[in-house]
Amino acid sequence: MSEYAWLIPLIPFLAFVAIIFAGRRLPGHGAYVAIAGMSASLLISLVIAAGAITHGGHFEPVVRTAAWIPYGYSTLNVGFTVDALAIVMLIVVTVVALMVQVYSIGYMHGDARYPRFFAFLSMFSAAMLGLVLANNLLVIYICWELVGLCSYLLIGFWFERPTAMRAAKKAFLVTRVGDVGLFLGMLTIYMGIGSLDLQTVLSHESVSTMAKTIVSVGPWALPLAALASLGIFWGAVGKSAQFPLHVWLPDAMEGPTPVSALIHAATMVAAGVYLVARTYPLFAYSDHSISLNVVAYTGAITALMAATIGFTQYDIKRVLAYSTISQLGFMMMGLGVGGYVAGMFHLMTHAFFKANLFLGSGSVIHGTGTQDIREMGGLKKHMPRTFWTFIIATAALAGIFPLAGFWSKDEILLTAFHADKTIFYAGVIGAFMTAFYMSRLCILTFLGEPRDEHIHAHESPRVMTVPLIVLAFLAVVAGWVGLPGKNLFAEFLHTDLLHLEHHAFSLGIAAVGTAVALFGVLLAYIVYMTPASRTVAALGQISVFRFIHSLVYNKYWLDEIYGVIIIRPLFAVTRWMFAIDRWIIDGTVNAVGWLTVAISRVQGWVDKWIVDGLVNLIGIVTRGAGLILRRTQTGVAQQYAMVMLLGLLALVYFYLIRAG
């Protein structure tokens, strides 16, 4: 079946084409076509996965390549690989995409551009699945950009809203800044080994060649492998919303909530993590390589920074968005400390429970008409299915035993503990913060009493709650593939390209992880559900705390800082450049033109008054002379005789004087 893996992205792509052109005339206004396509892709993925699992650890990746771009005597290729890493992603993407599409039937009901929504979702799925299957950096880059395009189109789906259109543009541009890194990384690899095919690029020979080639970049001397992997990572920083390029993701919540669930939580934003995993041999060209350290520390900074902001937000989707950024940071941390399996494991579990949380928040928004958790409260009674699935997913995210998040977070902490203690402590703090802000969110949304009597909450229709239940189920069980003792997930992801250390399960680390998570839940309960909340509110009035709160609430003013140091200078530069163009460059052209005209005027004057003037002067003189001499031509013979006589006398006189 792996031979036919190319069908997996192709089917949703055909669905996209069909819906874009036929739209409302299709069954379910296009929704059923999209869902049928996604189901087919899911089915094929499941068959491929089943085949791979029955082969156990001896599963041979299927690689297919075809020439695409000819140049000189070479070609750039396209192709796909079906290996364990791809299969994990295939399952994650198809499952979440299918659930989101089913859910969208209810959520997008009655929207003016309903078919277009399903078309874009299908195109996104196609591009994402293509990205997963690609075995060539160029194809990865292409799909990478296409998922970005779909993200742009879907964030700005309600483009009449100025906030949505600005968020869409911001997302595209910020991620494109990252994409330049990926692009340059790709060029570096091409320069180093002359190929972009992953089986060539990631082979032991290529990696060791690139690790040995030292390039000086300004004051530093770095191996080519480090440059290439850092370039790739910069792309991942953009796409996976890592510090300092994370600023687009919270704004991306302007898109419809199913989009937030699929693209901005479960799949596309995880593509950066996947890309790092996919090109992992380039990062791990040596133990504790610079690249891996950069990945780990960027992840840690991101995880902690985003979690603190999550403490302070009141928009249900924004809390989840910062949670996503934070969890992506966790995955990067895992990859950075050598936890190839740990990072991917967390990617998978996170996809299920975070999609669940977002769809749950969509259900809440659908049922209440608001996104502000200050106006909610007490929704538990009115929306029981949404409540329970939300609670399960929250527990999974907080890392409560034995839900999915517990196992994957433990795997990351375990790896970090053995590799880098700083990262380990950051992880522990992050785990605590996650439990705290998620509990805060649940309490404010679902528990207590309703705070706004205008809101008449109602449970969402079944087409929306069934996907919630499916995802909640996965949020419980998805972690069980990576149980201590026999870690099926690690065995499955095993690859010859990497020497992975596997650490034995440690009860102590699991206990620390669980303890901080429970402490976070407890603290949130105390702060928000008991009379202690008043004390906390009073504390919040102290100016130091007020300043800290406002710093964090305003996202460390990073957007404003970018505005001052990048956006405004850029606009100023464009204006200066235009002024230069108009007044200096075009000014020179016009000056040359003006000068030519001026010179020609001068020449015209010279021509008229000097050159022609001379000619005229001769004429005038001649004419004047003629006028004067004319008077002599009287025609009277006596006068002529008189003149002749006078002349003769003058001559005689002259010669006589001379002779004398």
Place this chain on the structure above:
Amino acid sequence: MDSWILTTITFTPLLGTIVLMLIPREKVSAIKWTALLFSLPPLALSIILWFAYDWHKGGMQFTVNAPWIRDIGVYYRMGVDGLSVPMIFLTALLTTLSIIYSWIINERPKEYFWLFLLLATGMFGVFTSLDYFLFYVFWEVGLIPMYFLIGIWGGARREYAAIKFVLYTLVGSVAMLLAILAMYFNVTDPATGRHTFDMMVIAAQKPFAHAHNIQSLIFWALFIGFAIKVPVWPFHTWLPDAHVEAPTAGSVILAGVLLKMGAYGFLRVLLPTLPWASTHYWTAIAILALISIIYGALVAMAQTDLKKLIAYSSVNHMGYVMLGIAAAVSPIAAVNLDNRAVALNGAMLQMFSHGIITGALFLLVGVIYERAHTRNLNEFGGLWARLPLFGSIFITACLASLGLPGMSGFIAELMVFLGTFKASVLFAGLGTIGIVVTAAYLLWTIQRILLGPANPKYEKLLDMDGREILVLTPLVALMLLFGLWPAPILQIINSSSVQIARLFTIGG
């Protein structure tokens, strides 16, 4: 077919001008149909040429060689290779589409279409001739009709723009003519023992091969001639004015074909004929290319007139063509034949791709200007909801222009960068600044025109009609076709790239 196909392509439009003169000026419909009719055979033949050209063999094909003014070595020499075949198709396609789009022209239609057909002959001639004399004649024939098209059917400042366009280009032409004459007197045809205007013979003889000072002088004279046409910074300021004032179809041809003549000159004349000077001055070419890329993008961002914005985006995009050319001739030994060929493929594909993308964008500007009677970006907003088809095609063209994968522009830019990176990491790195800024100004343009709350002023606008859909469909289809499956065009282009690349590769 060998002997007549290029001649037929080139002179069918000229024949059309004669027929047009016989039609009374009141018969507007007959005039339009005649113009269209005479634009179709070149289009059909250019497609046949595309498939008939044997890219395995490469080199000049369908050659014609007939004496014209034998005493001074002027022959009627024509021929095409992988460089010119796509350009001829591009010219034929854009000419036909422009004529269809110009159906709305009712002011002096007879002269308008007459000039358009004459222009087509000039453009075809430039891409087919292999004799400098012939080449120069066609080069100038392509210039004058555009002067009248801008000057008569243009906007408010049309006379200033038309004169600026013609004078600026003429300065370049004069420099080029002097260089051509210098080369003519330096070279003798070994077959006849006389001086010759044969482009291929002159290229093979390498004029001033050892007189580097003179070669430099000739190089810069030709450079000025071609760089003004491309246009390379700082010779570009005629372009925004010409574009803003030109009628829509004039802008399409100007950006789509006339600019390509400059880049074509680099590839057909400068590189093969003066390889020493090309390599010697590669840094200068690359730096001017980079300035064009970054500066063009930044200035485009400052525009409020949509047409002017796209004009500056042409400076930006043609910069990639020049960057690819520069990278292909770099003296760096590590750059092998494949690297040079990839840079040239990128440059040539970018020429084609920019032609269809910018052609489409100018048509779209025409579509919206006919309806809203403004091009001021700040007066639009929310049009996508009102004009879904226009909006979708406009977004598609903008995305193609910003180099989105899946569209032809991406493949071209990718190849330019692949070639450039090996020649100079610094130049490639600086070039990527253009990628981000280009995305910024195009997305901002999309936002200002199509997104946001609908402007009530434009509530009554109608979406695109059949004629407009007809002219835009082939262009959008080609953007996607060559973006998804570039091999059919790259195989042809590559056959020429390899030949040029070989000249610059040590041991190639």
